[in-house]
Amino acid sequence: MDDSTTKRTATAPRAAQERPTLKTIAYMTGLGITTVSRALKDAPDIGADTKERVRLIANQLGYQPNRAGVRLRTGKTNVIALVLSIEEELMGFTSQLVFGISEVLAGTQYHLVLTPHSHQKDPMVPVKYILDTGSADGVIISRIAPDDPRIRLMTERNMPFAAHGRSDMGIAHPYHDYDNEAFAYQAVEKLAGKGRKRIALLPPPNALSFYLHSRNGFERALNDYGLTEVAMGRVTTETSLGDIRAHAEAMMRSASAPDGIISLSGSSTIALVAGIEAAGKVLGRDADLVSKQSAEFLNWIRPEIYTVNEDVRHAGRELAKAVIARIDGVAPDLLQSISKPAWSPMGPHG
16 A cells, blocks of 8 residues: 555545535545536536546535535525514424425425524514525515515515515515415305304404405405304414413303304314313304314314315425526516315315
């Protein structure tokens, strides 16, 4: 064994312990760094055998392009930032959304970075950070308000984005939304068909766009079917589950108790059920309950609940496709979609 071989084997373990770079691959293949770089980019002047050898070593080493280097060369980060509230729907919303986005990004050069924030704090903070640092090529946001300052700012700064929900501010932007107006209308229609007369709606917070959508469908259906609303007061889908349970129990014990309740949140529905039953009432007899859910689970615990499924994974896929298309220059008004309510076959029949 000569001195060069001894030196080569002595330094190889140290190289292997560090994050693999183009220099690491060049060392392992005996090629120049420029050749390795061009081989990984599938340059036409590099032979097929060389490309195959470089890719094999790169895969064995777990090589990933350095994002800082990519950004310096191309001005791109290859990152899509998902700005998501840490208080989102408990029952599968966040994971299903991430799964859907990841399914689309898996076939691209983009990586998903989750940027969590609290909806109790300024929602502009994470978006401003992304814009000021240039840390993403595109952004996905949720919890859309009718007049959403994040949408205005990203539009002004030419940041490609997609919104999980619609604004109402005269700015065309990519979005995927769920038809909460149709859900609320159909929910009232279902309760009217069961002979229910006094209907309560557990809505989202009134600062969000889908509050208006759900109220529009709810009020239109009450008018069409001649039913009466039982007000829920200040309780919303983001009220603590304990407070929802207590409110539902008090409401069901009152002389003006509803005989039909509509919920826009699966996890809130569990608290409603607990409150209804704590008041000594029986689902399907004293009151019927209609709920939206982001995962099939409510009918496992109470088959009496009428459920509508929101496919959040599908929403994730649509949002990912929209933000990538926007990065590629597709017009925003061509990147808008709405999912219609899908009633669960697991609920009660009739």
